[in-house]
Amino acid sequence: MVSLQESSTPGRVNQITRPYYTPPYSSSSSTPSRFQKHLGRSMRTVRSNFHQSEYSFVSNIDEEATPSENLTDSVIDVHLHQLATAPTNNISKSSFSTNSTEEYLGISQALSEFSACSSDISGELQRLACLPEEESSGNQTNLDQKQNQNQNQEQEQFLQRENFSTEIIESISPEDLQPMVKICVDSLSSTSVVVKRSAAGKLRLLAKNRPENRALIGESGAIPALLPLLRCADPWTQENAVTALLNLSLLDENKPLIAGAGAVKSLIYVLKTGTEVSKQNAACALLNLAMIDENKVSIGACGAIPPLVSLLINGSNRGKKDALTTLYKLCSTKTNKKRAVTAGVVKPLVELVVAAGEAGEEQGAVGMAEKALVVLCCVAGVDEGKTAIVEEGGIQALVEVIEDGASVKAKEFSVVTLLQLCEGVNGGRNRGLLVGEGVIPPLVALSQTGTARAKHKAETLLGYLREPRQEGCSSSPK
Numbered sequence: 001m002v003s004l005q006e007s008s009t010p011g012r013v014n015q016i017t018r019p020y021y022t023p024p025y026s027s028s029s030s031t032p033s034r035f036q037k038h039l040g041r042s043m044r045t046v047r048s049n050f051h052q053s054e055y056s057f058v059s060n061i062d063e064e065a066t067p068s069e070n071l072t073d074s075v076i077d078v079h080l081h082q083l084a085t086a087p088t089n090n091i092s093k094s095s096f097s098t099n100s101t102e103e104y105l106g107i108s109q110a111l112s113e114f115s116a117c118s119s120d121i122s123g124e125l126q127r128l129a130c131l132p133e134e135e136s137s138g139n140q141t142n143l144d145q146k147q148n149q150n151q152n153q154e155q156e157q158f159l160q161r162e163n164f165s166t167e168i169i170e171s172i173s174p175e176d177l178q179p180m181v182k183i184c185v186d187s188l189s190s191t192s193v194v195v196k197r198s199a200a201g202k203l204r205l206l207a208k209n210r211p212e213n214r215a216l217i218g219e220s221g222a223i224p225a226l227l228p229l230l231r232c233a234d235p236w237t238q239e240n241a242v243t244a245l246l247n248l249s250l251l252d253e254n255k256p257l258i259a260g261a262g263a264v265k266s267l268i269y270v271l272k273t274g275t276e277v278s279k280q281n282a283a284c285a286l287l288n289l290a291m292i293d294e295n296k297v298s299i300g301a302c303g304a305i306p307p308l309v310s311l312l313i314n315g316s317n318r319g320k321k322d323a324l325t326t327l328y329k330l331c332s333t334k335t336n337k338k339r340a341v342t343a344g345v346v347k348p349l350v351e352l353v354v355a356a357g358e359a360g361e362e363q364g365a366v367g368m369a370e371k372a373l374v375v376l377c378c379v380a381g382v383d384e385g386k387t388a389i390v391e392e393g394g395i396q397a398l399v400e401v402i403e404d405g406a407s408v409k410a411k412e413f414s415v416v417t418l419l420q421l422c423e424g425v426n427g428g429r430n431r432g433l434l435v436g437e438g439v440i441p442p443l444v445a446l447s448q449t450g451t452a453r454a455k456h457k458a459e460t461l462l463g464y465l466r467e468p469r470q471e472g473c474s475s476s477p478k
Contacts, residue, residue, distance in 0.1 A: 177213065181206065181220050188225040193234050200229055200240035207247035214251040223248065223261050230266035239278045242270050246281045249288035259289050264302050271307035276319060279311055283322040290329045300336040309343040317364060320352075324371040331378040341379055346388040349376045353397045357404065366407050373401070373413035380420040386430070389421065395433050403442035411446060412454040419457055422464045431465055440465060 172180065184206070187199035203222055207214045222244075229241035245263060248254045263285075270282040286304055289295045305327070312323040327345065330336045349372045356369030376394065379385035389395070394417075401414040418439070421430045440462070447458035 174212070177206070177216060178220075181217055181222070185217075185220050185222045185225055188222070188229065193232070193237060196229060196232070197234060197237040197240055200226060200237060200244055204240050204244040204247060207244055207250075211251055214248050214254060218248055218251065218254040218257055223254070223257050223263070227261060227263055227266050230263075230270050235275050235278070238270060238274055239281070242267065242274065242278050242285065243281045246285040246288070249285050252291075255289055255292055255295075258285075259292070259295050259298075264289065264295075264299055264304070268302055268304050268307060271304065271311065276316060279307075279315065280319045280322045283308060283311060283319070283326045287322070287326040287329055290326065296330055296333050297335060300330055300333070300339050305330065305336065305339045305345075306343045309340065309345045309348070312345070313348045317368070320368065321371060324368075324375055328371070328375050328378060331375060334382060337379050337382045338384055340375075341382065341384045341388050345375065346379060346385065346394065347392045349373075349379075350389070350392045350394045350397050353394075353401060356410070357397070357400050366410070369401070369405075370407055370410050370413070373410055373417065377413050377417045377420070380417050383424055383426075386421050386424060386426065389417070390426075390430060390433065395421065395430070396437055399434070399437045399439045399442065402439065402446055408451060408454070412451055412457070415443070415446060415450075415454060415457045415461060419461045419464070422461065427464075431467075435465055 181203070184199040184202045187195050190196050190199070203217055203226070207217050226241045226245055229237055230245075232238045232241070245258060245267070249258055267282045267285050270278050271286075274282060286299055286308075290299055308323045308327050308330075311319050312327070315323060327340060331340055352372035353369050353376070356365040356372075376389065376398075380389060398414040398418050401410050402418075405411045405414065418434060421427070422434065443458045443462050443465075447455050447462065450458060
């Protein structure tokens with residue numbers, strides 16, 4: 001029996017006495033000194049000596065049995081080893097009962113706490129006794145894997161929350177926002193398309209309304225992480241990513257970050273391949289980037305204008321408006337005006353003006369015509385644009401707007417465009433075409449009833465139209 005003599009001071013062991021083990025009579029051939037165990041000797045030595053003796057311990061213990069007073073460290077270790085290595089389904093039947101197991105583990109705990117050995121294995125044996133045999137190896141690896149799985153499950157649960165709406169976004173505190181953004185940004189590089197789609201969708205909502213959120217997301221490294229998703233084959237992932245970039249581009253500080261990360265080419269790719277919503281949002285994102293003058297040329301040089309013209313022709317009303325607005329912004333440079341004409345922008349612009357005239361005072365058609373006239377006015381600033389407008393029947397459409405147009409602004413932009421057509425190399429020829437279309441009466445009326453700018457432009461144009469007649473009269477024979 002192991003006797004523990006504690007000192008009067010709690011928690012301190014004053015002396016530990018381990019008497020020599022006296023073997024049974026049948027093992028008298030072995031000397032007692034063979035089984036002596038000093039304080040400094042390890043459990044391995046004792047176990048070795050124990051197995052060399054002729055003493056054998058009964059393997060099967062009755063359920064009602066209690067630990068013998070003659071149990072030593074070695075005996076307990078042997079049975080704990082049996083407990084740990086026994087098959088799970090055989091423990092309760094042949095080796096130990098539940099009560100006996102708990103008693104032996106309790107004794108092991110007490111011995112470990114006061115043992116001269118520094119390691120405490122009772123907790124490990126208890127864990128091994130509760131696990132299947134195959135799980136006892138590689139336990140630390142399994143634990144790490146479980147922790148990683150739990151972390152991934154928590155992130156996926158956050159990313160897959162269906163009720164993650166704008167209302168929830170508004171209630172998120174700045175302290176909670178930063179770890180939330182980090183989870184989303186880290187998830188953008190996931191191998192799962194579902195996780196990436198959800199992460200981009202959360203960033204899209206986070207950046208929707210609050211400028212401080214846009215700043216935090218821009219600083220978190222989300223922009224370069226979102227760019228690969230613009231070329232994702234999954235259309236909804238692509239849509240979430242492009243919309244997130246659109247919302248981020250509303251903040252001036254993020255515009256250089258987005259352009260500097262190489263987003264322009266990827267946004268153009270979305271313009272060519274995305275869904276209707278993705279194309280619209282890509283056009284708006286390019287519009288925001290074009291607010292910086294140096295970006296206008298690079299956006300045009302990267303090939304943004306042809307897909308914008310395609311959106312103008314084939315898109316929905318919303319898509320057409322977005323395309324018109326972005327084209328207007330880009331066509332503030334001469335180079336992009338020429339690119340737009342080459343891409344065939346004039347024909348759909350003229351068609352929109354004609355359609356507005358046929359629709360009468362319908363608000364949507366009038367608004368679309370105004371935007372189309374603004375872009376026509378821009379491209380009329382280059383010779384290629386003037387030629388294209390005349391070839392596509394633009395003069396007749398513009399004269400009709402001045403005469404019967406429902407919008408004051410539309411009339412103003414029409415007269416400005418016609419004035420540009422009468423300038424330049426083919427100005428004289430175009431003036432004759434204007435007169436032939438009967439533009440003078442509506443111009444006279446506009447010079448009297450239009451806005452201040454419209455009156456001024458109408459009077460100037462009337463002056464141009466008189467010049468060929470005066471020149472013709474002066475050159476004719478008297």
